[in-house]
Amino acid sequence: MFEIIDERYWTGAGxxxxxxxxxxxxxxxxxxxxDVLIECKNWATRLAMEKVFSLHHEA
Known part of the structure; x- marks a missing residue:
């Protein structure tokens, strides 16, 4: 279904x-x-919407 083609890819934003x-x-x-961009996080609480927008703009 998916094949990993890159890991730890750096953009201008992160x-x-x-x-x-x-x-x-x-x-x-x-x-x-x-392609699918995957951001891995390990947080104990729910993700705030501001963080989702931040991840979106990082790509």
């Missing part, structure tokens, strides 16, 4: 933990395009 390529060619996954 680091993206993983970049995965979608390898499953079903209609559902084709809608997403080719």
């Amino acid at each position: 680091e993206i933990d993983l970049i995965a390529e979608i390898t499953l060619a079903t209609p559902f996954w084709r809608e997403f395009g080719g």
Whole structure:
């Protein structure tokens, strides 16, 4: 379904933990395009919406 193509990728705004390529060619996954950006976090509480926006702009 996914193949990891890069780890710890640096952008001008920060680091993206993983970049995965979608390898499953079903209609559902084709809608997403080719790559998925993955940001790994290990927080004990729910994520505040401000953090989600921050992660979005990091990419």
